[in-house]
Amino acid sequence: MTNHQSLANKPIGVFDSGAGGLTVVSQIFRHLPSEQVIYFGDMGRTPYGIRSAEVIKSFSRQNVNFLLEQDVKFIVVACNSASALALDYILQIFNIPMMGVIEPGSRAAASGTKNGRIGVIGTEATIGSLSYTKALLKIDPKLEVFSMACPLFVSLAENGYIGKKAAYLIAEDYLGYLKEKKIDTLVLGCTHYPPLKGVIGKVMGDDVRLIDSAEETAKTIGQMLAELNLANSNPAAGAHKFYVSDTPEKLKEISKYFVESPVEEVARIDINSY
């Protein structure tokens, strides 16, 4: 086995502020079945989207330190807030290929829109950073981008408070502005939102296409691994591993809202020591 092959056999590291990144993991399982995944969900410090750039950078740096200790070959920042506020920072200080979720989601939206009017929803941190707007305009400066922070959506999704009238009213409240702007494409710019797809779709109507960046991200990871000669050619990848910064039960319990099969084997780590 050459050095390069042994590097390619190493796992992909994925981190998120909590359980939402499991939507990306589930798409990696589907599109890149030969890859082994090491997941870290920062449940002990979730959510990130209400925090400042400085705190999100500091947490992200610790998360990368932990994943590097697990000997990963590539790191996926599955959290939109961390991708928006911390990806440039951690790319500067660490020497490992990394990818966030903003660019794949933006590419999918830009290629899907017909009228050139794209909406983006996310946390206050993500929307405030204007990262999606910048990424979309870089792809096509003629696009018109309208964005809206939806701070209550994470709580609704994480509590499974979805099928209720209150969830619908809150969605109507947040999304009214985007409906007025006659967007035809809406980026779900937070990995915690997919459980709310039903209610968001109902409010926006059938003519608006919802972009969940998880699938696009998994496909882009595949392309990047191939380009870097890091794709795992060994079909028997090692066992996936899940780590959290709070009790494992929390991730197990909440995982049912984000992945098809519940996550069973989860270990706790002390992220403050990284």
Added chain:
Amino acid sequence: MTNHQSLANKPIGVFDSGAGGLTVVSQIFRHLPSEQVIYFGDMGRTPYGIRSAEVIKSFSRQNVNFLLEQDVKFIVVACNSASALALDYILQIFNIPMMGVIEPGSRAAASGTKNGRIGVIGTEATIGSLSYTKALLKIDPKLEVFSMACPLFVSLAENGYIGKKAAYLIAEDYLGYLKEKKIDTLVLGCTHYPPLKGVIGKVMGDDVRLIDSAEETAKTIGQMLAELNLANSNPAAGAHKFYVSDTPEKLKEISKYFVESPVEEVARIDINSY
């Protein structure tokens, strides 16, 4: 000045998971105007009520370490989740008088009820700990206590999402069980809930008395300081100081929902180093 007088002149330390503890600070200002307050709001790791006992204990220990460095004479745990899960633990490891918010709130509820049926609402951590139930039954074993975790209330309060129909529907959803139980007293067992008093009162009706433990806590602090000979007899107390673990702007912005006059002077600390 004797040693004892100089000890009494020291400030009171107050910590909370975020801004909610300012409701307690505001009552300290009112009832104990000679006391100086050092406040720490753990905005960088808020909320606590969704976390496990182990994480809440570890965070509380760091918060106490920080306040001890500020040379406080007494510590108030203004967060219900930390009072419920971590107070016994930090009392064991630190040698300084401390007080939580559970006992004062329970005493106010027990002395206020006429039919002996008391409701308690709070975070999942607080309600899951059964701390209020235990404290109330210790005061009077004949009381009947009914409790309900209201996980979305913190997000609603912190986002000022209050006057909307959705907030009312969520409150009806959570509080329906307590209405059925014909309680006459409801403990707001989370310092973040007071901004929601209006909607909670509307759902519960005029016959149910709402207990906000902040005022009762301030009065109990006064009694404890007097008993311990720690009350400040010097009317010119030092300036109050506010510290947070995220950017100061967040506390300043959110403080308007919790105290009458906005908090202006706030400094940031790195709580992970304590």
